[in-house]
Amino acid sequence: AQRVTQPEKLLSVFKGAPVELKCNYSYSGSPELFWYVQYSRQRLQLLLRHISRESIKGFTADLNKGETSFHLKKPFAQEEDSAMYYCALSLSGAGSYQLTFGKGTKLSVIP
Amino acid sequence: GAGVSQSPSNKVTEKGKDVELRCDPISGHTALYWYRQSLGQGLEFLIYFQGNSAPDKSGLPSDRFSAERTGGSVSTLTIQRTQQEDSAVYLCASSRDTGNQPQHFGDGTRLSIL
Numbered sequence: 001a002q003r004v005t006q007p008e009k010l011l012s013v014f015k016g017a018p019v020e021l022k023c024n025y026s027y028s029g030s031p032e033l034f035w036y037v038q039y040s041r042q043r044l045q046l047l048l049r050h051i052s053r054e055s056i057k058g059f060t061a062d063l064n065k066g067e068t069s070f071h072l073k074k075p076f077a078q079e080e081d082s083a084m085y086y087c088a089l090s091l092s093g094a095g096s097y098q099l100t101f102g103k104g105t106k107l108s109v110i111p
Numbered sequence: 112g113a114g115v116s117q118s119p120s121n122k123v124t125e126k127g128k129d130v131e132l133r134c135d136p137i138s139g140h141t142a143l144y145w146y147r148q149s150l151g152q153g154l155e156f157l158i159y160f161q162g163n164s165a166p167d168k169s170g171l172p173s174d175r176f177s178a179e180r181t182g183g184s185v186s187t188l189t190i191q192r193t194q195q196e197d198s199a200v201y202l203c204a205s206s207r208d209t210g211n212q213p214q215h216f217g218d219g220t221r222l223s224i225l
Contacts, residue, residue: 004153
């Protein structure tokens with residue numbers, strides 16, 4: 001069965017420092033990977049998708065099939081990046097609606 | 112509109128009672144999803160409605176859980192004979208197109224079973 005692992009429950013970084021939120025997955029096929037974010041007192045929202053190869057709010061994520069990872073990175077953290085981040089996986093060909101989520105990492109950016 | 116709306120925001124009930132959770136998706140969105148999040152866990156897929164097609168119920172944990180979507184809009188998730196392990200935040204989401212990942216989530220219903 002597919003699984004998503006986010007090894008860090010909490011990650012604290014100083015403002016301006018680089019950020020890397022780790023995500024590893026286990027799935028034998030070709031998955032689609034996503035990052036979702038939930039800011040304080042706001043709703044969960046889609047941040048980015050690996051197939052779009054986009055940069056959102058300065059964040060990027062590259063799918064590394066060899067290491068089965070999809071780490072979320074930002075070169076310079078901002079205070080407004082503090083939030084809960086969830087990595088999610090969907091099975092290729094199965095429709096992206098049935099996502100498997102990791103348990104999340106709480107990012108705290110220290111001013 | 113104002114986004115995905117869920118009610119109630121909080122529900123406390125006794126074990127064994129039935130509960131009904133409501134989701135009002137964004138107008139015009141054909142795809143509707145139910146997920147739940149137990150304490151310290153990631154989101155767990157429950158059910159997916161895709162337009163007029165039969166829903167994918169493969170994530171429902173037991174036959175005590177059911178959901179319907181009337182008129183392609185509002186959805187209700189019903190849990191019969193609630194158990195303490197049903198305590199969780201139940202999240203609804205909608206998307207404009209079917210077959211895609213959930214994009215717009217509601218605030219959720221926090222369900223507590225005593």
